[in-house]
Amino acid sequence: MASFNCFALAFLMALSFASIDVGVAARHLLQQPQTPSLLKKTFPPLPSFPKPSFPRPSIPSFPKPSIPSFPKPSIPSFPRPGVLPPLPSRLPSRPKATLAPLPSIPSVPQIPTAIPSIPFFSPPLSHSTP
Template sequence: MGYFNCISLAFLMALSFPSINVGQAARHLQQLPPMPILSTATLPPLPSIPYLPQPTIPTMPRPGVLPPLPTMPALPSLPSVPRATLPPLPSMPSIPTAIPSIPFLSPPPSPPATPWNTPLFFSIY
C-alpha cells in the first residue's frame, strides 16, 4: 500500500510541474501591452473552376431483351466404383488389471556345521 501511495504522489507531482509553467506563461501574456492592429491585405479573388463536360452514359439493355442462356448438356453418368472390403482387424489384447504376485526366493541353505567353521574352534598356526 505504501508503494502505491509513493507512486501516486510522484504522478501527481509530475502532473503539477507543467501546469505551473503554463500558469506563469499565461500571466506573462496578460501583462504584455496589446498588440497593434495590422492592416489586412486583400487577396485577389480565386479564379472560378471551369465546368468540365459530362460524359454521356450509355443506355443499358432491358432485362427482358437479353437472349436466354444456353442449356447445360446432361452430364454422363459415372460408372460405379467397386467396393473394397477390408479384412477384419485383429482384436486388441486385453490389458491385465490384476498385479501378478512376485515369487520370493527362499534364502540359500546354510552349510552344515563342521568343526572348521564353528566359532568355538580356533586354529593355532
C-alpha cells in the first residue's frame, strides 16, 4: 500500500511539472507579436459543381402478407404487487409478561457535606513588655 502511495505522489509531481512547461509555452506564444494580415494566405473559394441527377428507380409494389390470428392465452389474475391484505378487525390478545422482582440493592452510605467547625484557640499571651 505504501508503494502505491509513493507511485501516486510521483505521478502527481510529474504531472505538475509537465503543466508548468505548458504554462510557460502558452505565455511565450501569447507574448509574440501579432502577424500582420498581409502575410496570411487567402485561398480562392472552391468551385461549385452541379449536383448529379440520377433517375429514381421505381419501387415495385408487393402484396402485403396477411398475419394469421393466434388464440390469445388467458392470464390468471394474481393479487397486485404492493397491495397489502386487509387487517383483521379484532387483534388477538397478547400474553402478559411478568418480571421477576429485582434484588435489593444495599444502600450507599451518606457522605457529610457540611464542614465541621474547628474550635478557635486564642494565641498565647506574649511575655515581653513594651
